[in-house]
Amino acid sequence: MSVLVLYAGSAEQWGPYRPALTRAFEAEGLDVELVTEVEDPATVDYIVHSPSGPIRDFTPYTGAKAVLSLWAGVEEIVGNATLTQPLVRMVDAGLTEGMVEWVTGHVLRHHLGMDDHILNQDGTWRPVAPPLARQRRVALLGLGALGSAVGQALAALNFQVTGWSRSAHEVPGLQCLSGDEGLEATLKGADFVILLLPLTPQTIDVMNARTMALPTRGAVILNPGRGPLIDDAALLKALEDGQIGHATLDVFRTEPLPPEHPFWAHPKVTVTPHIASETRPVTAALAIAANIRRSEDGEPMMHVVDRARGY
Structure with a gap:
């Protein structure tokens, strides 16, 4: 039939x-x-x-x-x-592969300091090597199918990955935490913060003035998850203060991102047009x-x- x-x-x-x-x-x-x-x-x-x-x-x-x-x-x-x-x-596999590639590419970009070499071809020799991946701490918020795959890919490159979710999860190869205390422990001292949480009333503005103060100074935030996971005003202030060194954002509260939005012209923000996981x-x-x-x-x-x- x-x-x-x-x-x-x-x-x-x-x-x-x-x-x-x-x-x-x-x-x-x-x-x-x-x-x-x-x-x-x-x-x-x-x-x-x-x-x-x-x-x-x-x-x-x-x-x-x-x-x-x-x-x-x-x-x-x-x-x-x-x-x-x-x-x-x-x-599906395509979503997962696309997300892993986008996140890994942008983490490596900031980890290796690629922007400095790409944007500053001015004849100045800068023989400064980045730390090894094993010396970098990654806070991964969200341990669903996409988050788990991203975490395991970064761990395979020797990054220190700690994953957090609202309810307890176990992901092979990752340290996994949950609950309010787990969120603070995950973010504290992180060099990279990756947001892959679902959007629920409990996850809106999970990255706010309080939580953005927890990573190491100059940390990088990557958001390929959902725009409202970040308090935009708090992020702009943290970027101006130097607490957050860069934000690479693929999702926004309003899409397409309005041309007048301050993210477009901010020197410490990279905007990508919701393409991380198509x-x-x-x-x-x-x-x-x-x-x-x-x-x-x-x-x-x-x-x-x-x-x-x-x-």
Whole structure:
């Protein structure tokens, strides 16, 4: 019997997603009818969704077994009162690989002092070697799939990585802490702070005036997680004071970042346009198809969102 899957992502992404999803469903042995609109919403078995797509009201989709998000973050949909179906967040290899590459690249950039050599080709010989990675402390906030992979990649390069999460986690090769005391211990004396927490009421402004005073003076903050994890005003002050040496930011409270925002012109801020971990249709389609196959086989779906926790 055919499974009816409604693609409710952005119209611009339908072109690449259609063949990617079709191939992924075939590889999982699924007989799927993939559509972008239906006459009777109650006949839909699964919804492939992004907040940029057309669906705001899930009430008519009474037969849907799950809503599968194309985005790793679900804060824009998790509070939708009409969404009574199970919500599955996007976790796929492409997202993880992209995040590891972005974070590792920017950590190494600041660790090695590459900006000084790239931007100062003025004929001055500067034979100053950086410390070894084993002498650098990294505070990693967030130990989900992305955070764990990032932490293990940096630990493999010999950085001293301490990971923190609100609830207790264990990640092979990493020191893992949790709770309020664990957050302070994780940040204290860190040379790098990497933010990969989900956005919840408890994580908003996790980096504020108090917590930004804990890392070593001149520490670097990298935020590829969620914009509201950082108190922007407190960050600007910490940059001016020299407590924070540089901030490399990929996510912001308002996106695109307004042209007049002070981050753009600040000499100690690097802005990247939310590209650290882009959902790639080929790998995202594989994750979606695998989860639908699990559901059709009577197995529990992976990465189902806990509504109470918000992720």
